[in-house]
Amino acid sequence: MPARKEKIVLPLIAVLLGFLLGSLIVILTGRSPVSMYAAIIKGFSGIDIINGQPINTRYIGEFIIQAMPIILTGLSFAFASRTGLFSIGAEGQLMMGSISATAVAILVQAPKVIHLPMVLLAAILGGALWGAIPGFLKARYNVHEVVVTIMMNYIALHFNNYMILNIFGSVDKVKTVPFPDSALLKSPFLESITRNSRLNWGFIPVLLAVLIFSFIINKTTFGFSLRAVGHNKEAARYAGMKVNRNIIASMAIAGAFAGLAGGIITVGTFNFGRVIQAAEGYGFDGIAVALVGGNEALGILLAGLLFGGLKAAQPLMQSQGIPREIAGIIQASIVLFVAMKFGIKMVLDKFERKQVPTTEGERV
Amino acid sequence: MTFEVFLQMFPIALMFSAPIILTALGGLFSERSGIVNIALEGIMMVGAFTGATITVLLENSTPAAAWIGLLGGLLSGVAFSLLHAVASINLKADQVISGTALNILAGGLTVYLCQIIFHQQRTRAFSYGIKKLSVPGLSKIPVLGRMFFDQVYPTFYIAIAIVLLTWFVVYKTPLGLRMRACGEHPQAAASMGINVAKMRYFGVLISGALGGLGGAVMVLTADIQYTLVSIHGTGFISLASLVFGRWNPFGVLGAGFFFGFSTALSFYAKDIPLLSGLPGEFFYILPYLLTIIALLFFAGKSVGPKAAGQIYESGER
8 A cells, every 4th residue: 555545544444443343332332323423423513313403503613612622732742743752741731831821811911912812822832841841851861751741741730730729819729710801712703603602713723733733844944854853863863953952842842732722721612720630631632633643734633623523522422321431432442543553554455465456546 | 747647647658559569560561571551540440440340239249349349450451451462562553652542441431331330420439448457466566567567458468469479570480581581672582482472461461460450459448439530640650650660679669659658648748847838739749750850860871671662573683
C-alpha cells in the first residue's frame, strides 16, 4: 500500500473496528446498538431518527462545543509529536491556560476588544510556559518527557485548585465569582441560531489554530527543522539545526495550543474559574484525536469533530439506557487499533497478496 | 511533630504505601523485560473495580469476600494487561500509545460495567474491605509495635513479601536474568536462545497481576466502593516510584513508602505545628515534584532498562 493511502486507510479501519468492538460490548451487555447509533446521529446532527423529528440545531451547537477543546489538545499532542516528542502534558497545560485566563478575566478591567484578547493570550502563554518546562528538561538534561508531563499534569491540577480556593476566592469552594461580560466569548447571536446551546466565538481561534499549525509545520523553515529533529536528531544536529532550541520551542507551542483550549473552556463554555476534582480527559482525548488524525491539521480537525460528536452523544445514550461510558470505550479501542497499525498492515498485506492480480486501490 | 501524631500516622502511611509498592513492582517486571507500561493506572482501575465488585457481591455469603476480591483484582489485571502484551509484543504497537489507550479504556469499561451491574456510576459500597489486624506479641513492642504491628492492614505485609520475592526472582534466578537481558539487549538475549517474546509476556502479565492486586488493595483498604476517581493517579505515582526507586525492588519499597507517607502527611498536616500553615495542595503536589527532581538527579546516568520502549525486531542487531 502506498504511504499516502495508508495514512487515510489505516485510521479509517481503526475507527471502523472501534465502533464494531463498541457495538459488540453493547450487545454482550444486553443493550441495543441501534439506539446507540441513533443517539450518535442525534449528537452529530440533531436529527432524531427514531421519532422522526427534524434537525434540532441545539445539538449541533453542543457538538461543536465538545469538539473545540479536543481539536486544540489534538494539535498540541501532534505538534510535539512532529518533533519526536511524546507529550502527555496537554491536560496540565490546559489547566494552566484556564487558570491564567481566570486571573486576567477577574483582575483586569477593560473594554471587550482589549480584555478578551488579553484573556486568550494569557491562556496561550500559561500553557506555553507549562509546556516549555518539560521541553527544557528534555533538551538540557535529557529527562524523559512522558514521565515529566504526567507529573506536571497533577501539579497543575492541584495548583489550579489552590489558586481558585485561596487566591481568587470562592464562596462555595467550587468556583470563582462570575467573570465580567468583557472577558467572555459568549454570543447571543450564536446561541439564538442554535436554540440556546452554549455555542460561542471560541470556534474562531480554534480554526485559526488549525491553520497556524498547518502553516508552521508545512510552510516554514522552522517547521521543517522541527520535523527534521523528529525524524533524526543527530542528522538534524549535523545539518546545523539547533536541536535543543527546537525541542523547547516545540513543547512551548504544543503547550500554547493546549493553553488556548483551557482559555476557551473557561471563558466560553463557562464564565467562571472552576475547582477540578480530577483530570477531565481533554489531554487523553487530544492524544486520540491526533493519532486518528495522523498528526496532520486537517485530520485532527476531522478526528476532533468525530470524537466531539461522540462526547456530545453521551447524555443521549444514557437516556436510551446505554451507559454513557461506551463513548470512552469506543474511543480507547480506536486508539488501540491505531497503535496496532503494523499488525493491521500485516493482515492487509497478506490479504492483498492472496487476491493476486487485481489493481491497487479497489480493495480497502 | 508530636510523637503521638507520628505514631497514629504510621499505619495509615503503610496503608497508602502497599498499593503503590505492589503496582510499582509490577511496573518493574514489565520494564525490566523491555516493555514500558504506563497502563499501570488503568490496570489498577480494573483491579480495583473487580475487587470491589466481588466483595460487594459475595460479602453476604462468605466472610472471605474481600480476600476473594483481592484474587479477582489480580486475575482481572492479568487479563487486562494481556491487551498491552498482544499490542506491544505481537502487533509491534508503540508501547506508550497502547498504554494510553488502556488507561482511557479502563475508565470507560469499569464505569460502564458499574452501570450494567449496579445501575449507577460506581459500585455499591461494601460493608467492610480487608480488616486490620494486630500481630500478637509483636504489637506489644514499644514504639515499633505501634508503627508496624498494631492495627495494620495485612496488605502491607503482602507488599513486603512480594518485594523480597521480586528481588529473589529478578536477581537470583535464571528466569530473572533472562528477563533482564531482554530489557537491556533483546537481540543479544535472542542470540543466546532466549525467547524474547515469551519473557516479555511474562513481564507484562506479572505487571498486570501486581497492578490489579494493587488496585484491589487500594480500594479494599482506603475506600468504601469503586468510583472513577478511586485510583486518582496512584498508578502514575507507582510509575514514579519505579523511577525514583531506580528500577530496583528495595528502591521501589523505599520510594513507595515515601509516597505513602507523604499522602498520609497531607491528612495529618493540620495536627503538626510546623506543617499546619502549608496548604493541603502542597502535599498533593509533593510526590510529583519530587519525582521530577529525582529524574533530574539521575539525568545523564543510564539507570533504566536500556531497551524498554523499543519495538523488538528479531532480525536487527
